[in-house]
Amino acid sequence: MTAPSVANGTTPTFAPTPWRERAEEALIPPLVALLVALICGDLLILSYGQSPAAVYRMLLEGTWGNAYGFGQVLYKATTLAFTGLAVSFGLRAGLFNIGGESQLAAGGFAAALTGLVLPVATPLVVALLLCMVAAGCAGGIVGAVPAYLKTRFGAHEVIVTIMLNFIVLALLNWFIAGHLHVPETLHTPEIHAGILPRLADMNPRFHGSAANLALVVAIIVAAAVWFYLFRARGGYELRAVGLQPEAAEYGGINVGRVWMKALTFSGVIAGMGGVNYVLGYKHYYEDGFASGAGFLGIAVALVGRNHPFGVLLAAFFFATLSQGGLAIHAFVPKQMMDVLQGVVIIAVATSVPEVRRVLRSARRRSDA
Amino acid sequence: MIRIAIPYLFAASGGVLAERSGIVSLTLEGFMLGGAFAAVVGTYYSGSPWIGVLSGMIGGVMFALIHAITTIRYRADQVVVGVAINLLAIGVTRFFLKLFFASSSNSPRVTGFGGNIKAGGFDNPLLWLGLMVAPAVAFVIYRTPFGLRVRAAGEHPQAAESVGVNVKRVRYLAVAISGILAGLGGVYLALDQHQFTDQMTAGRGFIAISAVIFGRWNPIRAALACLLFAAAETLQIQLQGSHAIPSQFIEMIPYLLVIIALAGVVGRAVPPAALGKAEE
Numbered sequence: 001m002t003a004p005s006v007a008n009g010t011t012p013t014f015a016p017t018p019w020r021e022r023a024e025e026a027l028i029p030p031l032v033a034l035l036v037a038l039i040c041g042d043l044l045i046l047s048y049g050q051s052p053a054a055v056y057r058m059l060l061e062g063t064w065g066n067a068y069g070f071g072q073v074l075y076k077a078t079t080l081a082f083t084g085l086a087v088s089f090g091l092r093a094g095l096f097n098i099g100g101e102s103q104l105a106a107g108g109f110a111a112a113l114t115g116l117v118l119p120v121a122t123p124l125v126v127a128l129l130l131c132m133v134a135a136g137c138a139g140g141i142v143g144a145v146p147a148y149l150k151t152r153f154g155a156h157e158v159i160v161t162i163m164l165n166f167i168v169l170a171l172l173n174w175f176i177a178g179h180l181h182v183p184e185t186l187h188t189p190e191i192h193a194g195i196l197p198r199l200a201d202m203n204p205r206f207h208g209s210a211a212n213l214a215l216v217v218a219i220i221v222a223a224a225v226w227f228y229l230f231r232a233r234g235g236y237e238l239r240a241v242g243l244q245p246e247a248a249e250y251g252g253i254n255v256g257r258v259w260m261k262a263l264t265f266s267g268v269i270a271g272m273g274g275v276n277y278v279l280g281y282k283h284y285y286e287d288g289f290a291s292g293a294g295f296l297g298i299a300v301a302l303v304g305r306n307h308p309f310g311v312l313l314a315a316f317f318f319a320t321l322s323q324g325g326l327a328i329h330a331f332v333p334k335q336m337m338d339v340l341q342g343v344v345i346i347a348v349a350t351s352v353p354e355v356r357r358v359l360r361s362a363r364r365r366s367d368a
Numbered sequence: 369m370i371r372i373a374i375p376y377l378f379a380a381s382g383g384v385l386a387e388r389s390g391i392v393s394l395t396l397e398g399f400m401l402g403g404a405f406a407a408v409v410g411t412y413y414s415g416s417p418w419i420g421v422l423s424g425m426i427g428g429v430m431f432a433l434i435h436a437i438t439t440i441r442y443r444a445d446q447v448v449v450g451v452a453i454n455l456l457a458i459g460v461t462r463f464f465l466k467l468f469f470a471s472s473s474n475s476p477r478v479t480g481f482g483g484n485i486k487a488g489g490f491d492n493p494l495l496w497l498g499l500m501v502a503p504a505v506a507f508v509i510y511r512t513p514f515g516l517r518v519r520a521a522g523e524h525p526q527a528a529e530s531v532g533v534n535v536k537r538v539r540y541l542a543v544a545i546s547g548i549l550a551g552l553g554g555v556y557l558a559l560d561q562h563q564f565t566d567q568m569t570a571g572r573g574f575i576a577i578s579a580v581i582f583g584r585w586n587p588i589r590a591a592l593a594c595l596l597f598a599a600a601e602t603l604q605i606q607l608q609g610s611h612a613i614p615s616q617f618i619e620m621i622p623y624l625l626v627i628i629a630l631a632g633v634v635g636r637a638v639p640p641a642a643l644g645k646a647e648e
Contacts (some may be wrong), residue, residue: 096447119489155630156639158447159581162394162574163623174616289609298451335472340455346434349444349452353646 033347071209077319081218082273083297084296093262094242097159101294103139104170107271110138112285115191127194139271147263151256187286212280373598374498374618382549389542390522394450397573398457403428403551404558428551438588443646478560502591522640
């Protein structure tokens with residue numbers, strides 16, 4: 001999102017923005033947001049008659065301060081990394097995928113279904129790969145629908161993905177409630193093929209936390225997204241379309257195809273996130289397991305400034321907030337974190353254009 | 369069926385107004401939730417549902433102002449802020465539900481309007497207000513100078529500016545009114561159920577925005593869409609237990625219709641030209 005500025009009557013410049021300016025524009029908004037969130041957090045804590053410093057200390061101790069808490073943060077960050085990467089991949093092409101919630105759920109559902117169908121004796125690696133491919137495909141199918149409607153009919157992807165969330169979640173609910181559930185619950189039977197090892201299996205200090213090898217998959221996906229976006233021709237085309245579709249079209253890029261690819265793969269990435277819960281934690285699909293992780297992916301992509309590694313960091317940050325809510329719940333209700341998440345998103349969304357404007361006008365003055 | 373339609377009618381009318389001025393209304397859900405919660409708080413502490421109506425309107429407009437200031441003054445992305453407003457509304461209502469009523473699921477019971485079983489809900493003044501709001505918004509949009517400015521701001525803001533319309537002020541007003549109206553939708557919901565429950569709007573704001581799009585940004589057609597969706601919901605309640613059609617499929621109807629409308633199968637849905645674009 002660092003297009004050379006042609007607004008405000010300045011001479012268009014096609015030289016790449018120097019890295020220092022890019023870094024400033026990328027890093028200042030999240031820091032501003034953090035500050036705003038801290039202040040809002042103070043107010044909320046004070047409204048409960050508690051001391052902010054003590055509560056923040058408790059939050060840090062409960063998340064990064066012990067292996068279990070840290071493991072839980074890593075577990076929650078894994079799902080958010082997938083949904084955040086999915087949103088940022090779409091945004092790089094200028095498309096807003098708000099369907100992460102249903103793509104994640106569809107992916108988890110497909111992974112569970114595959115795990116149930118496979119014989120127990122399937123070699124672990126084969127079973128894992130098949131489950132992940134199934135998850136990715138399911139997410140990709142959900143992502144391909146808005147992509148097709150956008151390229152074929154020009155239907156706005158924001159509305160279509162939101163509406164699809166409701167449709168797909170209702171469909172999955174129908175499958176589970178009507179056909180596949182264990183009596184008295186809303187989840188599938190437990191699967192035995194294709195279970196991801198947990199970190200606790202390798203290091204007993206993580207005992208009890210749900211962190212599992214899906215984390216490694218998330219990091220690999222982030223690296224792959226980075227390579228594709230910044231080192232491959234397809235990624236170059238994708239970013240060109242995101243910056244200026246008309247110019248990209250004129251430059252010989254098939255914009256419709258790039259849109260198809262961007263939204264479909266955005267869905268694939270979100271769908272793969274489903275394995276974290278299904279294969280790594282519960283070993284079954286449960287109705288409503290996504291519980292907002294898809295929507296939070298938008299926040300993660302935004303705070304991570306649409307850069308794969310920024311997204312990983314942002315996922316870690318939001319996971320800390322959510323786990324931290326549990327750590328302080330005895331003193332301040334964990335719902336405080338729901339408020340802070342909203343505050344962070346609004347603060348980043350607001351300060352991104354503002355910071356860019358202020359920095360650029362300051363630079364113009366120093367140039368003159 | 370009318371009782372189900374009222375919250376949609378309020379919220380969709382507000383949505384039409386805001387979107388016609390060029391501001392994306394994915395926030396209706398959050399405005400409604402804020403309105404519902406504020407209404408219950410107001411009614412609980414005053415004992416009067418009328419104070420509840422007032423505080424509910426304030427609740428809706430407060431979230432609307434956050435949306436307006438960030439997207440109009442600071443030109444933040446309307447979709448991103450919209451999603452955040454909905455998350456924020458869930459968070460804020462949950463937090464204060466805990467603070468005021470020490471509960472994570474619902475508030476204590478509050479008084480509402482009417483309550484005469486025989487009247488079937490028609491003794492509730494909010495119901496009558498809800499039935500009038502769509503024609504009123506239609507009148508404002510098509511028959512008043514303010515409505516003309518709203519449409520100009522949504523279709524061609526530069527042209528509007530050039531003839532002296534203050535586009536930003538028009539948009540502020542439109543979003544604020546949409547906050548009040550959607551807030552009233554939440555008020556109706558909360559007072560009808562005599563309490564606030566966590567996430568009680570349950571996607572109704574999105575049904576309302578579906579009605580706006582399906583009604584092609586026309587208040588009367590949007591109101592008809594609200595009635596259609598409410599009829600589908602009534603049907604679903606009546607069919608419950610008969611298993612003729614799974615309820616999940618009836619739930620999908622509004623959303624499927626919107627996608628079909630956007631794909632242009634039956635008459636293309638074309639949004640206001642400057643929808644979602646920030647004004648310099």
